Amino acid sequence: MKGDDFLTKNIDGFTHVLESIISTEDISRATGLLQSLDPRVKLVSFLLFIVTVSLVHSLPVLGGIFALIFVMSLASKISPSFFLKRVLIFVPIFTLVIAIPALFLTPGQPLVNLAGKVIITQQGALSASFLLLRVTDSLSLGVLLILTTPWSNILVALRWVRVPSIIVDIMGMTYRYMFLLLHSANSMFVARRSRVIGSFSGSENRRWLGRALATTMAKSQRLSEDVYLAMLSRGYQGEVRVLNEFSLKRRDFLWIAFSLVIIALLFWVSRL
Amino acid sequence: MHIPDGYLSPVTCGVMYATSTPFWVVAVNRVRKVLTHRTVPVLALFSAFSFVLMMFNVPIPGGTTAHAVGATLLAIVLGPWAAVLGVSTALGIQALFLGAAGLLTLDANCFNMAIIMPLVGYFIYKVISSNSEATSPRRTLGAVIGSYLGIVAASAAAGIELGIQPALFHTANGTPLYAPYALGVALPAMLVAHLAVAGPIEAVVTGGVVAYLQRTHSSLIKADVLKKKEGKIWLLWGALGVAVLATPLGLLASGTAWGEWGIDELKNMGLGFIPQGMQKLAGWWPAPLPDYGFPRMGAVIGYILSAVLGVVLIAFLLWIIGRWLSRKNTTKREASFKGDSSD
Numbered sequence: 350m351k352g353d354d355f356l357t358k359n360i361d362g363f364t365h366v367l368e369s370i371i372s373t374e375d376i377s378r379a380t381g382l383l384q385s386l387d388p389r390v391k392l393v394s395f396l397l398f399i400v401t402v403s404l405v406h407s408l409p410v411l412g413g414i415f416a417l418i419f420v421m422s423l424a425s426k427i428s429p430s431f432f433l434k435r436v437l438i439f440v441p442i443f444t445l446v447i448a449i450p451a452l453f454l455t456p457g458q459p460l461v462n463l464a465g466k467v468i469i470t471q472q473g474a475l476s477a478s479f480l481l482l483r484v485t486d487s488l489s490l491g492v493l494l495i496l497t498t499p500w501s502n503i504l505v506a507l508r509w510v511r512v513p514s515i516i517v518d519i520m521g522m523t524y525r526y527m528f529l530l531l532h533s534a535n536s537m538f539v540a541r542r543s544r545v546i547g548s549f550s551g552s553e554n555r556r557w558l559g560r561a562l563a564t565t566m567a568k569s570q571r572l573s574e575d576v577y578l579a580m581l582s583r584g585y586q587g588e589v590r591v592l593n594e595f596s597l598k599r600r601d602f603l604w605i606a607f608s609l610v611i612i613a614l615l616f617w618v619s620r621l
Numbered sequence: 622m623h624i625p626d627g628y629l630s631p632v633t634c635g636v637m638y639a640t641s642t643p644f645w646v647v648a649v650n651r652v653r654k655v656l657t658h659r660t661v662p663v664l665a666l667f668s669a670f671s672f673v674l675m676m677f678n679v680p681i682p683g684g685t686t687a688h689a690v691g692a693t694l695l696a697i698v699l700g701p702w703a704a705v706l707g708v709s710t711a712l713g714i715q716a717l718f719l720g721a722a723g724l725l726t727l728d729a730n731c732f733n734m735a736i737i738m739p740l741v742g743y744f745i746y747k748v749i750s751s752n753s754e755a756t757s758p759r760r761t762l763g764a765v766i767g768s769y770l771g772i773v774a775a776s777a778a779a780g781i782e783l784g785i786q787p788a789l790f791h792t793a794n795g796t797p798l799y800a801p802y803a804l805g806v807a808l809p810a811m812l813v814a815h816l817a818v819a820g821p822i823e824a825v826v827t828g829g830v831v832a833y834l835q836r837t838h839s840s841l842i843k844a845d846v847l848k849k850k851e852g853k854i855w856l857l858w859g860a861l862g863v864a865v866l867a868t869p870l871g872l873l874a875s876g877t878a879w880g881e882w883g884i885d886e887l888k889n890m891g892l893g894f895i896p897q898g899m900q901k902l903a904g905w906w907p908a909p910l911p912d913y914g915f916p917r918m919g920a921v922i923g924y925i926l927s928a929v930l931g932v933v934l935i936a937f938l939l940w941i942i943g944r945w946l947s948r949k950n951t952t953k954r955e956a957s958f959k960g961d962s963s964d
């Protein structure tokens with residue numbers, strides 16, 4: 350039943366996003382190693398780690414970084430199966446599929462000769478491994494940062510690294526209304542799903558989808574007017590004021606020192 | 622089209638960041654001027670919409686589903702610069718929040734999907750629809766063609782970014798350090814996928830939403846809340862000019878575009894024979910500018926001139942189609958008006 354598939358798939362997708370957002374919020378409020386750090390320190394150190402991942406040219410070092418990330422996730426009380434499921438499933442598998450032809454297409458010295466015709470080159474194998482490890486490392490760093498930092502604290506950190514305040518304000522509000530729109534889109538799909546007995550053709554489904562999207566768009570437009578009036582009546586004058594109650598503690602300085610030493614060590618080892 | 626971290630070198634990401642920033646600065650200034658205090662709530666709601674739109678599964682033939690980006694749609698309703706900010710924010714939240722795309726490659730993804738895509742899509746939409754009625758079929762057509770070409774242009778940009786990696790960043794023995802495929806593989810692969818699958822999806826979704834909005838919320842189509850004056854279209858022409866000047870980038874690629882081989886190239890590719898029909902038809906159309914170049918002129922200048930000619934030809938064609946469509950529309954309306962008065 351094609352029509353059912355399409356509606357169910359959308360409902361599943363929306364529910365999955367909402368669910369992962371809620372579980373993220375739960376984890377980010379636990380009391381682990383990374384959760385206890387200042388968000389600004391965390392954002393900067395993780396960006397440095399991601400840059401390191403993209404600069405080192407050694408497979409063992411890239412593997413070592415993944416081990417380090419895994420230990421950090423354990424220290425932050427994230428269940429290992431949850432973490433590995435989240436970082437090892439989608440993107441690395443997708444990258445693996447992309448990387449396989451590189452084994453054969455990259456010119457270079459032959460490494461493995463399959464059936465006399467197909468040749469895996471040394472350069473191809475190295476290149477595919479680089480891509481796979483780099484993608485996995487950077488993805489898990491990103492996921493770890495997100496899992497251990499509540500959204501409002503990420504915004505504080507973004508403001509601190511001088512992202513223009515208008516962008517940060519928009520991001521903050523977008524996050525809030527994203528739930529509302531996701532929820533209302535989800536209700537539309539559930540409503541239709543509960544009224545459908547048979548199935549529709551693909552083109553009918555696409556037409557309905559266009560209408561659903563257009564309705565959601567009109568809804569966001571009307572809502573933006575209401576929200577603006579509500580803000581105005583509460584004294585909004587074009588500037589969002591935020592309380593910044595963060596101050597660096599001793600453990601933040603220790604973390605900075607630790608990160609810098611680790612990064613220097615990684616670069617030194619990769620040069621050996 | 623989301624490029625994850627690890628596919629692009631940090632140098633490329635830095636360059637993309639420097640390229641995208643001026644667009645964001647222009648967009649913030651422009652949107653602020655028009656919306657003043659409304660900027661934050663309006664953009665927040667539409668960014669949230671853009672985020673939700675990217676989550677929708679669109680059914681495609683074969684029983685599977687795919688996602689649309691919706692950048693051109695946002696540009697049609699909000700104007701191009703607000704769309705730049707709206708889609709950038711949605712991509713930023715995807716990267717920072719869902720961990721779906723890279724943090725370092727965020728600027729490259731924004732450049733492709735939040736800058737190239739809405740600007741190209743909106744430009745084409747504008748050329749086709751010009752000042753027609755909000756309910757005119759010219760606007761639907763413009764939305765369909767604009768969104769199609771917008772996503773194809775974005776995929777070309779992504780293909781170039783990925784394709785230049787192995788030539789620029791490799792170890793001493795030739796091992797590519799990031800995305801492993803050269804321009805001759807990466808660019809056609811991206812283009813074919815978007816010409817054949819993602820492009821039509823984007824076009825159907827954008828066209829469908831615009832057609833429905835025309836019937837039910839036509840004020841949104843020609844709201845002009847954010848589109849101050851049409852006079853600013855010179856900027857879009859400027860962007861197109863940059864794209865035209867960049868066409869010699871194609872010379873970096875070795876080999877012919879995928880699927881555009883000449884007869885002698887086909888033979889060398891190991892086909893061993895030439896399909897008879899191709900041989901027969903080969904001389905039928907004497908292209909005015911064979912291989913996109915003018916004889917006895919530098920390859921770079923030849924490329925640029927061909928691009929200019931192509932752009933002019935396409936603009937002219939679209940203008941003719943637009944004229945024809947709008948005439949059809951007005952005569953229909955006049956006829957129905959006359960019918961009313963005689964009753």
